[in-house]
Every structure is written in C-alpha cells, then in structure tokens.
Amino acid sequence: MLVKVQAADFDPQAEMDAFPQESIRGAGGLVSFVGTVRDYSDAADILAMEIEHYPGMTERELERISAEARVRYDILDSLIIHRFGRLAPNERIVQVTVWARHRAAAFDACRFLIDVLKTSAPFWKREITPAGMRWVTDCPGCRAGTRQGHTHGVAPAAGHQHSSMHK
Secondary structure: OEEEEEOOOOOHHHHHHOOOHHHHOOOOEEEEEEEEOOOEEOOEEOOEEEEEEOOOHHHHHHHHHHHHHHHHHOOOEEEEEEEOEEEOOOOEEEEEEEEEOOHHHHHHHHHHHHHHHHHHOOEEEEEEEOOEEEEOOOOHHHHHOOOOOOEOOOOHHHOOEOOOOOO
16 A cells, blocks of 8 residues: 655656555456645535645554555555645545555455545545635545435535545
C-alpha cells in the first residue's frame, strides 16, 4: 500500500503508471476514484476549500484503513493520495486506486476506502463562500456510504448529487 498526503496536485494516470508493478502482479481489476472540490454545497457557492491535517497521524490512519481493506477484500494493493492546503473548485483532492485479482473486490475495496477516508481520516475542511468561511460538518449520508447517493443541499437536477460507484 502506498499513502501520500501532499499539497501539490497529482496526475492520476501517472501515479498509477508509477506504482510498483511487483505488488500488483496477477491483478484482474483496477478501480480508481478521483474526488474534486465541488463549486456548490449546502445552498452556497464554494470559492475555495482549505484542508488541514495532522502530519504523521494522518498517514498512519490512511495506512491502517489500507491494511484493513487488504484483509477485508483480499486485494493485491492500494494507493491513496490526499491533498491539503487551499484548493479551488474542480481541483483534485483525493485519489483512491485499488488492484485486485477480481473486479468485485476492487470495486468494494475502493468504495470502502473512500467512504472510510471521507468520514474517519483526520482531515479538517473549511469551505470559503461569498458569505465567509464555514467548517464542513459530518454528513450522515457520506458516513452511511449509501449506494443510492444523496445530495448536499442541492436538487439532483442541478448536477450536484453524490452518485454511487455502481448500483
């Protein structure tokens, strides 16, 4: 497993291409999720997001959940990259990539990792809106990891809906 917590942007394909090939031999499936900063949340425009974390503690927690995914879903390996600092809408925040012998394990492990990362990893996020700054609070729908998806104060027709990886 490889965990990176960094301020710099990343190239998802380059990260996957650079992954140590010896640890993913026999992979029949690769699933990758890349999350970006939304431009709208809870009925407000988002101008930027600031992400803070505790160095050392954050990496240990991401390594712990990666190890749990490896055992729980019998995956070959995983990659987690998470950014911190000030990010603009549409900038990449996170990449979770999983390699497994079979697609079902890759999908399930990727969903598990992003759901646990989003709800349990020691990151603190502030949204900067035209009205000022506000801390991002825990979302019960995100915590539940629902496959049906949910919204963050925006009508689904507006295009700001969380969607599931697969149904």
